[in-house]
Amino acid sequence: MGAVIKTKKTQTVLMGTLGILVFLAVWQIAVLVTRFGTIFPTPFEVLSGMAKAVVEPIGKTTLLGHVGISLSRVLVGYILSSIAGALVGLVMGASKLGKAVLNPIFNIIKPIPGIAWIPLAILWFGTGNTTIYFIIFVGGFAQMVMNTMAGAENVSQELIGVARVLGLKKNRIFLTIVLPSCVPYIFSGLQVSLSTSWMAVLAAEMITATSGCGWLILSGMQSGNMVNNVMGMISIGIVGLVLASFMRIMERRLCSWKERGQ
Amino acid sequence: MKEKREKQKYRIISVISLAAFILIWELLTDVLHLLPEKKLPSPATIIETFLYKLTNTNPDGSVLGIHILTSLKESILGFCIGVGLGVPLGICMAWFEKFDMFFKPLFDLIKPIPPVGWVPVMLMAFGLGIMSKVTVIVIAAIVPAIINSYSGIKQMNPVHKWVAQTFGASNGQILRTIAIPTAGPMIFAGIRVSLNASWVTLVAAELVASTKGLGYMIQMGRMVGRIDLVFMGVLVIGGFGALFSALLGMAEKKIVKGGR
């Protein structure tokens, strides 16, 4: 058995590396042979560009600086939208009246992509950070509301009865029963909304900013410096991956009571 | 009986709430002028703008219908190609181990990049035309399609497979008759996410650079300071988003649930 697993593992690694190598080779050949070469850098140029950009500033700051700026923007908008979204979702899920009042208005906002708010936000708040925060906020808000609402609506009435028989006061049901039952739902909302937030910050930075990862790839395009562009993409991908893994770890920590196991 | 009456009550509250929302908005803007017209257009103005844009090309060069058609054409084309490639690819990755080993790491590299990030790359590669937008949307649509078809197939109950094998079904038959039907709902959920992503990405792409389309229209509206136009455009974008998910929801009911 052990040997079988081992050969399978090496096979996976080998095939995976092969896949990436083929991709890089196609990229390299495409740059060398086709008209892509006039605009696209080779993989090697991108790598050396990245190494350089860690120490040398592009525009206002270095590559890491831009990543940091984007992250800090996401953090502000994301925290605000998570709190507001969870609160509104709880109100809509736990109270039928709250849902009746808020749902029609929420249904108008829900299908509007966060990115579509960018022109409006610029007219409202100018081109500063407020606009970017706002875009990230609306990007994650609807997702948070929907998930939290689903959680609050699916609270088991039976468990509320159990708690009441055990002597729980009516006014404490919300904190003791409804909120903990919502935690897994809130968490999946947090996960989805983090990735939409990360997307929203890029779009917002492309349109209205002079720093951050989104600006980096757009300015790369505008100045014809494709190395900056591809570099920006790679850092975006890496940060996206790190954020997603971080959320998964947090979920495992906080929702361990959901996990089945030995 | 009681429940029905309660439902009715809440429905009435909803209608009142929506009416009140619009009424207050109208009061604050057109009637009392508490909020500047430059920051928040009144509902009446938005409707006026909508009607005006149906036949008028000011200030962005095309009537509303043309913008909508352009956006629809680009997003639906990209969506169809993305799903058309993504679903079979996801199924193959889940079914053929070698395929999976080859593509998985590559896919894992591309997956976390938000599709919006590709906009500048594609603009440089293909220029301002439809090609650049469609390519970006293909990328946006393909990722959820792959992820969901992949996990849908992997979900297959092994007992079903064993049953089929004891009846002498070939690998291809098992894939066709068991794995794909099992994955159906999951694949559909993926298609839903894909459609949503296509629409969002399209708007983003048009905002960044284009000459037609709803995203372009609101961007132009902003540049000339016509907030009523921006508002109307945002609502139209939202309206189509809602329409898409409603249509797909209906199709899902027909195909996934009624089909078996």
Place this chain on the structure above:
Amino acid sequence: MERTGAIEKQSMVRLENIKKSFDVSGKSVEVIGGIDLDIEKNEFVVLFGAGQCGKTTLLKMIAGLEDITKGTVYIDGKKSSGFHPGVGMVYQTTSLFPWLTVMGNVEFGPKARGIKKEERRKKAQYYIDLVGLHGFEKHYPVKLSGGMCQRVGIARAYCNDPDIILMDEPFGHLDAQTRYMMEEEVEKIWAKEKRTVIFVTNNIEEALYLADRIIILTECPAVVAKEYRIDLPRPRSMVSEEFLALREEISQLVDIPRESEEKAV
């Protein structure tokens, strides 16, 4: 933890002409049609009946989980409506709070009543040990087997110091082997910690093994069909002649298949 026995015989639970009807698509359907019952302190009463004849509903009404259409429930001599602090309940399905550990579940009642942490921990530990779950305090319900979950449920009900414990088919979803074990366990705990127990089941053996008194209810609407006082010495053997004779008699009476494992939903 021993309770002082009552000197005078007084009914702990008294049901007076309890009726219950539900609205089913506009029509009123009577599920309980006038039940009178006196249950003594520390008595183990089993409500027995086939199918869905409102046994669970009756328990829920005593617990305050269900409105009473007509009639009165007296607990400890006083008229009761709504939740009563002296009533605890063990449920049919897993009713543990999934986000709380075994300890968190067992100490839930005392905590809800505002008892200090140290005191309630000590108490919860006592009952966790009593149901044989020592060492599982920090486990979450999802990691426990069905039988273990029901043990936690029993400990949780006891930890709240109720005078009356209602058990609603607590072992209906367990496999036969675990079920026998749990029945023994319940009897042991009851012998050690005397309480008034009202136990619902549709399993004759379980009823005969546990009960001081078996109340047989009819099908919809439920009324008391017959009462049996079971004076067999405890712990009982399930294969003794008297046991088997009683079992035969009751199964004739209620006319259900012998090995009925049918569960009320």
